[in-house]
Amino acid sequence: MRLTHIWYLGIKELRSLARDRGMIVLILYAFTLAVYASATAMPETLNRAQIAIVDEDRSPLSARIVNAFYPPYFETPELITHAEMDARLDAGLDTFALDIPPEFQRDLLAGRGPTIQLNVDATRMSQAFTGSGYINTIVGDEVLAFAQRYRETYEPPVGLNLRARFNPELKQSWFGAIMETIDNVTLLAIVLTGAALIREREHGTIEHLLVMPVTPFEIMASKVWAMGDVVLVACAVALAFVVQGLLAVPIQGSMSLFLACTALQLFATTSLGILLATFARSMPQFGLLLILVLLPLQMLSGGMTPRESMPEAIQTLMLAAPNTHFVMAAQAILFRGASLDVVWPQFLALAVIGAIMFAISLVRFRATVGTMA
């Protein structure tokens, strides 16, 4: 192994990449527009939810309740009849249907504890749960305010002071921007190294390298460092200018600690890119393979939905994936301002997974390199 070879081959990779307009566009897009778009496009959990109200009471109280629903959380309610309700829910026109029974106001004032029925289309998960919570609160508040004018009520003495830490307003854009950046680190690391190897193979330059005094280790290491560097720099720039600058997302922890963590992640994922490229015989096959590998990596790593709500088996399995640890460490560092004494287990895991990945790729690369030429 000669470091000069790795260095010169890496420089060659960078030069090749600089001439590949498609890839440059992809890198720029992934770390600017894509990050911006996914930060701003993510809807807040409850946005213009469709609600219909069956008002069988037609009292001042029921009118008060109807008027309590307005954008942006809810669409202005449709007033429908009881008969229409089921059909509209079936057709998916409404997510919520609130049924105010006859004599509601009278029963309330008489202390008879009337029941309002809320029908929720629970196939619309994103709105169903949060939305019914909101509706419950809104109805409760309106009724209480109304009732207080006419009768004695009981105010419980214990308040709950509930605050969200690290993202006090629970802004989706903070989460979206950083997760997109993290996802793109993985995507580009795999695509760039994999494509670099397949391009060499399709152009027949790989066999040229192999007849020179260059070892497979040197070829692989050069691609890993060159492509890893490109993604690392792009990621740093994206965090500094797009995430912190344009989107004004505050970053709690140390940027250099996060970049160190990214470097470890890149070590693992660039190796993975090489591994995939040794299985694919052509660019299209690589593309198909990429989809099958990348989607599970990204969706099950905890970056999209919380890990703890996945089945136990998947949680355990995904511990073998670098993304899982990267997402944990990235969230800890960037959102919660964790330092190395908190995230060292993730660093260790990434280093170990990276080393294993690199070793497997190298073995596979050595074994298949003959058939690539």
Place this chain on the structure above:
Amino acid sequence: MSAPDPQAETDTVGKGVAVQLRDVRLRYGKVQALAGIDLDIPAGRMVGLLGPDGIGKSSLLSLIAGARAIQTGRVEVLGGSMAKAGHRRKVCPRIAYMPQGLGKNLYPTLSVYENIDFFGALFGHDREERGRRIALLTESTGLAPFVGRPAGKLSGGMKQKLGLCCALVHDPDFLILDEPTTGVDPLSRKQFWHMIDDIRRDRPGMSVLVATAYMQEAERFDWLVAMDAGAVLAAGTPTELIARTSAPSLEEAFIALLPEEKRRTHSPVDIPPRPSDGHEIAIAADGLTKRFGDFTAVDHVSFEIQRGEIFGFLGSNGCGKTTTMKMLTGLLHPSEGQAWLFGNEVDPRNINTRRRVGYMSQSFSLYTELTVRQNLVLHARLFEVPEEEIPARVQEMAGRFELSDVIDVYPTALPLGLKQRLSLAVAMIHKPEMLILDEPTSGVDPIARDAFWQMLIDLSRRDGVTIFISTHFMNEAARCDRISLMHAGKVLITDAPDTLIRECGAETLEDAFIEYLEQAVAGEVEEELLEGDAEKALAAAMRAPEPKPATYWRRYLDPRRMLSYSRREGLELRRDPIRLTLALIGSAILLLVMGYGLSLDVEDLTFAVLDRDQTTTSRDYTFSLSGSRYFIEKPPLASHHELDERMRSGELSLAIEIPPDFARDIARGRNVWVAAWIDGAMPPRAETARGYVDGMHALWLWEKARQLGHEDVLAGLPNVEIRYRYNPDVKSVVAMVPAIIPLLLMLIPSMLTALSVVREKELGSIVNFYVTPTTRLEFLIGKQLPYIVLAMLSFAVLTIIAVAFFGVPLKGSLLTLVGAGILYAGAATALGLLISTFMRSQIAAIFGTAVLTILPAISFSGMIDPVSSLEGAGRVIGEIYPTSHFLTISRGVFSKALSFSDLHTSFLPLALAGPAALLLTAALLRKQER
């Protein structure tokens, strides 16, 4: 530029011209491929288009065949303009076109029989007629024993014979062959021309137009057109051309016809004799064998090459030349046998031997993204030429191989001849003692080829470099000191070219090679040419009644042609494990992944309590949380600092602080506050967690109030009764899985159909659509059908997974779901076809389809947010995108127990989407290449 040869008129009994070209020009971007061609090609003759690669022969032929759209000028073929679609449709059944490249328009996974059958069906023959014709054609070409073999596994010669069978299956009047014999061994070449002669004898009226780079072949044609740089140099019979230039051979006549400035650089190759002293062995091979599976690529090859010798390997494509060379360079490990370089056994790990060898592969493997200088410097560094010597060395190589003028140019901008010199310079940068060159001159024009050989000879004679070269050009082989004739992995014989010719008593090296080949294959059925039978068979075939009246072609949607495409696509798909895996297993994996990955369930939230009260009441408060299935209690907190630390590490999603005197204050009716912090790093989870905590708190208060005797007051307040319909447990999988199925059924089938068209574009078999009577709709629907079937299979798999694995109940009408599934699969595959009209490469098709289908399917179709809550463009897309409607049906049937009568409003837009996309595609799809 030249008028038709007067003799042609008499020969073809007034048949006149087959092709008339007037000022035909063609550009690819900046490159001028054809620079104003005026030409009349006589009918009923065998006409050769002569010239090296890359001078526009193929472009001209594709224009004549109607495969490429005319840019400027007039192209008239068989009495009508090829610019008119009507004329093209009328004459295309009379034209047969075989594009360049071994088996380029064939389907490699289809068998010989299936390939011919496909073409036969496109031209409207029924099954019985096709069977008869295939039998005759395969019999006459000697392919009969191999009808079941996949085309991809045929030798080059056999591929070309199969190509010819496919071209002849519909009795064409005009046969266009683009370099049919390039890369084919001389015996197969001879047999090929023999077949053409036989066919012409039986169909004397047939015109044949052949492009070739082999000058020797051109001598047998009736009439020749010599071309260079997109223009016609001369046209006439071979004897006329030779007479006009007073050159001894056609090759030299061609060189004489070239413009002055090109010719000036040419000088005949001069080969000084090799010094006879010192016969040290540089390369030795003993019984080298390489097997790939059950196929033996190289079969016990042995030879010895002396230092300073030029040693040639002569043979067709695929005869094992390249494999042998790769074993010598250590790129491949031999299955058997040994090889030595400079007396050391070849060992891929021996870096030192590599420094003494220079290798140049078939494909000019240069880094096209690096300039000439950067290429040279990189190679010098990798070969560890001392850094201080590099500039001088680069200069020396650039001077020697005449690259100084282009030193800062990127190789893509260089003509082939210069690229080839650069490859050689790169291979020589470290001054190796040995050069291994794999077909270095293919595709290079004769002048550049001669100049290249002069360099090789200088290297050998002056510097004593050993050169091991492979070629399929006879005249190049004749310049070697010694050659080995190779065929089917075996070395037939090794000796000096002159000796070989003399020993067989042949006139040329080609004849000698054929002689040796015939000896070698004697008895092998494979190459046996049943000449007598062939003639009889072909004659019979040609006498067969014309199958269909002409009006037949006018129809726009012929089920036979359409199903022929379907059958072929289906066969190809069945033999392509990668695509099949993606379609079936891939979508199953993705359903599993997304079913969990897109889960909105929030469970098992970790929490810990900082209890500063430590009373039964405070513990009761904690129990209300830890008793819930949503929360998991962690060891209690002792301090605020600990709370910070443990939340920061992500261990806790929720922390609760109960203040001191909590129980006492409640009892006294004083206001107390419980503090709770949620980890807000993941907003959706935090939002849900907040809901849970609020709910638990309220429940606890209610309970507490009841205990404190406020029952009566509370009882009067209203109660909101929430009914979670269709999904009573509010489980993500029940909500998400019926939504993911439509997404996957959009993504994967559309990607597969897009790939299926773009693949044909990339591999070149799309030309069959251009030049056969297939209409756009036949092509599109024909391709679509197998993918609809596949999508339905995949739909079945996904539904089974949803019900059996995720436990999503299927409550409604299965028939409704299947009906909607078929319509949706039709729409998804049609969308893929539509996308394919914009894409050129397969990789672009994959990512393009992914981007174009995933975004509308996920964001605008009601998967997460209902379409009705969208605004602007997203709303419009959502209203017309088929996924929205299928999603409504899928959720309706799965969760809401609905049937067709409830969902018919969603069926109409779904049923319209497919045909609309298909018609749009048909309007956009080009029937010619541009």
